[in-house]
Amino acid sequence: MFTVFRWMLRLLTGLIALTLLALVILYYFLSRSIPDYSEAFDIGGISAPVEIVRNNDNVPHIFGATDQDVFFALGFAHAQDRLWQMTMLRRTAQGRLSEVFGERTLKIDELLRRYDLYTLALQSAEVQDDATTQALEAYARGVNAWIAQVNKDARGRGAPEFFLFSNEIAAWQPADSIAILKLMALQLSGQIETEVLRARVSLVLPETRLRDILPDVPGQGIMALPDYASIVPGAPGGMAPLQHASTDPLSPFPSRELAGASNSWAAAPSRSAAGGTLLANDPHLGFTAPTVWYLARLELSTGGVIGGTIPGIPAVLLGRSENLGWGLTSSYLDDQDLFIEEVNPENPEQYRTPDGWKDFITRRSIITVKDAAPVTITLRWTDNGPVLPGSHYDLASVTPPGHVVSLAWTALTGADTSMTAAIRTMQAGSVTEAMEAGRLFVAPAQNVMLADQRGIALQLVGAMPARDPAHQSQGRMPSPGWIATNRWQGILPYEKNPREANPISGLLGNTNNKTVDRPFPEHVSFDWGDTQRIQRWLTLMKAREVHTRESFIEAQLDTVSFTARSLLPLIGADLWFTGEAAPEGTPERLRQRALEILAAWNGEMSEHLPEPLIYQAWVRALQERLIRDEMGPLADAFSHIQPVFLERVFRNVDGAGVWCDVVQSAAVESCTDLARIALDEALLGLVETYGPNPESWRWGDAHQATHDHPVLGNIPLLRYFVNIRQSTSGDDHTLLRGKTKGEGPDPFLNVHGAGYRGVYDFADPDSSVFISSTGQSGHPLSRFYDDLGELWRRGEYVPMSLDPALARAAAVGVTVLTPAD
Incomplete structure (x- = not known):
């Protein structure tokens, strides 16, 4: 027996030793791709020595003799820290994910091939100005220089992920950067889903109820629409289940409610305590590890510039220079329209136009699929745009037999000069110059908040479609593509883009709220991203005569929900402090305890409190009960709280209180009845998940x-090393926005928010600060993978200085690039 035990002990010891040895070997190979930031390189493609000084937060400060050398070094630094992320963004835009991931991403690739973004990027590369072309080419040389170093010195294939997916890394091209910018435009637009949803809902609900669940933002210029059936007879419609956007984390197609959001505000010198302009910006995107943002400083011939870049793009897209600050928010411009195209029953290769039948423009495209046979698809384009398959965006539900759907979108052009606009904005020296640079911006359409030493401005940049005033659906629902008045009439002049400069109030702000009140067709949009956060912003701005960097930071981090403060008194009006005392352990007593807790709450969505959880669960259950019986599976599209809808119902605006009656029951339920039932249901679920004591919930x-x-986030065990999870405050409607997932077993997960925050103070520019939500490195073994994430979670920032001495003082390394002989 002792001998057996001894051999088992030896075997176990051997296995442990082998495991440790394997881990050491694995760590050695994986860590080879962590860059040495103090290394020197003799390298081709630059004219003179270049320094990449990485400060204590691993933010590269790049100094070179020429702008081209600086852009080269930015490409080199991006590739050092984010090579895997860059190649994935490029593959996504090209529709080539399936070469790596197999059939999992085939549907994603198919749709991206139909958009043909990469072909359009190749064409757009030919129309940039000379300075931008040189920047793109220099940046590509820098990326390729690092890839060459990886191949030459066996630097762990450049990133750990490349050991699992061994596809070769193609050389970087200028068009790759433009394609990524177009991909960002795709990620920031949800108009397709909005059009389809409005069409489907109009087939189920009468016009009065449609205005409840898909309300127009208050203001003039909104005209009533016909129902979809009168525009496009024969659409399937009904209450068929929704085809959701892909939930694959590799998918660039956001759901309608995650299609872009942001905050930005600015103060003129008259409203600044220190007498200089102030600007704050926090753009919102889906969370990933690493974040899409990469902090960098470039020393250009026009001066230093520092802020947020996106790996793959050679520009500081938001940030500041010595004299100018700029921030971005989603404009919600309606830059996409769906068209129902009638196919010729005698010839399926033709579609109907205002002038008769016309041939589709067709091209075949082969998608290479890992571990499977290649898939060949036929791409078809009409005058309006590419034909999209009915299997995407739920298009089949609104497409009559014998028809297909095409898409008009401003980004679908081979003459896209948005990259030139981005480079010029970065090099602008004043608000006026930056506004003029925006003239060349095509997509994605953005609100640009600007501040220089003297003034502030807000400018919408991006191509605005020119629609006919007689358009049948005003671009709000799919419309027949063969009717001339439905088709786009070109692009509106840039002067029609909304702008506001140096207002009398001295303050400008945008939280994706409605910015203009102009009648169709110069309306910008019917669907806006916010009706709630703007109210809290107005309250905070009006509370002070003058503002400081600290007050702008306070506003960025504000977690008080205007929505909670306005909704709870409505839905609980007849429940507060009512009813007989109930014994402990009964649903009635639990309800009373929850109401007592909420009654003393100020609406602060703090991560440490139980009230936000009770409020969210209650209102979510209430909305579900209100709409499920009328809308069936279509209710799935409203997975987040709809504040304007709930307010209309509980104020009985235009008879909206009828939603409270359960259609399937004989009794006539009141809104109070539904509010009480929903609260009991929500509390039951919370008790099952978090225990019986509401005071202990967080x-x-x-x-x-x-x-x-x-990619690695769903792999067992490995996900604990590569995913970054943090307890956070805020919710969908707070200025510190943390958009909830809205579905699945964990509907309250924070999936979409500010991956970048910056506050710029031009009274003392070097006191400006910024932060990103993870870290600079994309390497999970690097200490810079998540080091900024904890600061971000706590609401802290790092300095945003253009002082070279400060960058060098605590540098983690200085990379020197020297021209090779």
Whole structure:
């Protein structure tokens, strides 16, 4: 027996030793791709020595003799830290993910091939100005220089992920950067889903109820629409289940409610305590590890510039220079229209136009699929745009037999000069110059908040479609493509883009709220991203005569929900402090305890409090009960709280209180009845998940930020090393926005928010600060993978200085690039 035990002990010891040895070997090979930031390189492609000084937060400060050398070094630094992320963005835009991931991503590739973004990027590369062309080419040389170093010195294939997916890394091209910018445009637009949803809902609900669940933002210029059936007879419609957007983390197609959001505000010198302009900006995107943002400083011939870049793009897209600050928010411009195209029953290769039948423009495209046979698809284009398959965006539900759907979108052009606009904005020296640079911007359409030493401005940049005033659906629903008045009439002049400069109030702000009140067709949009956060912003701005950097930071981090403050008194009006005392352990007593807790709450969505969790669960259950019986499976499209709808119902605006009656029951339920039932239901679910004591519940336990690795994040065990999860405050409607997932077993997870925050103070520019939500490195073994994430979670920032001495003082390394002989 002793001998057996001894041999088992030896075997176990051997296995442990082998495992440790394997881990050491694995760590050695994986860590080879962590860059040495103090290394020197003799390298071709530059004219003189270049320094990449990485400060204590691993933010590269790049100094070179020429702008081209600086852009080269930015490409080199991006590739050092984010090579895997860059190649994935490029593959996504090219529709080539399936070469790596097999059939999992085939549907994604198919749709991206139909958009043909990469072909359009290749064409757009030919129309940039000379300075931008040189920047793109120099940047590409820098990326390729690092790839060459990886191949030459066996630097762990450049990133750990490349050991699992061994496809070769193609050389970087200028068009790759433009394609990524177009991909960002795709990620920031949800108009397709909005059109389809409005069409489907119009087939189920009468016009009065349609205005409840898909309300127009208050203001003039909104005209009533016909129902979809009168525009496009024969659409399937009905209450068929929704085809959701892909939930694959590799998918660039956001759901309608995650298609872009942001905050930005600015103060003129008259409203600044220190007498200089102020600007704050926090753009919102889906969370990933690493974040899409990469902090960098470039020393150009026009001066230093520092802020947020996107790996793959040679520009500081938001940030500041010595004299100018600029920030971005989603404009919600309606830059996409769906068209129902009638196919010739005698010839399926033709479609109907205002002038008769016309041939589709067709091209075949082969998608290479890992471990499977290649898939060949036929791409078809009409005058309006590419034909999209009915299997995507739920298009089949609104497409009559014998018809297909095409898409008009401003980004679908081979003459896209948005990259030139981005480079010129970065090099602008004043608000006026930056506004003029925006003239060349095509897509994605953005609100640009600007501040220089003297003034502030807000400018919408991006191509605005020119629609006919007689358009049948005003671009709000799919419309017949063969009717001339439905088709686009070109692009509106840039002067029609909304702008506001140096207002009398001295303050400008945008939270994706409605910015203009102009009648169709110069309306910008019917669908806006916010009706709530703007109210809290107005309250904070009006509370002070003058503002400081600290007050702008306070506003960025504000977690008080105007929505909670306005909705709870409505839905609980007849429940507060009513009813007989109930014994402990009964649903009635639990309800009374929850109401007592909420009655003393100020609406702060703090991660440490139980009130936000009770409020969110209650209102979510209430909305579900209100709409499910009328809308059936279509209710799935409304997975987040709709504040304007709930307010209309509980104020009985235009008879909206009828939603409270359960159609399937004989009794006539009141809104109070439904509010009480929904609260009991919500509390039951919370007790099952978090225990019986409401005082011990924490919003942050449910509202964790999900900075997940899009490829490795679902692999057992490995996900604990690559995913970054953090307890967070805020919710869908707070200025510190943390958009909830809205579906699945964890509907309150924080999946979409500010991956970048910056506050710029031109009274003392070097006191400006910024932060990103994870870290600079995309390497999970690097200490810079998540080091900024904890600061971000706590609401802290790092300095945003253009002082070279400060960058060098605590540098983690200085990379020197020297021209090779």
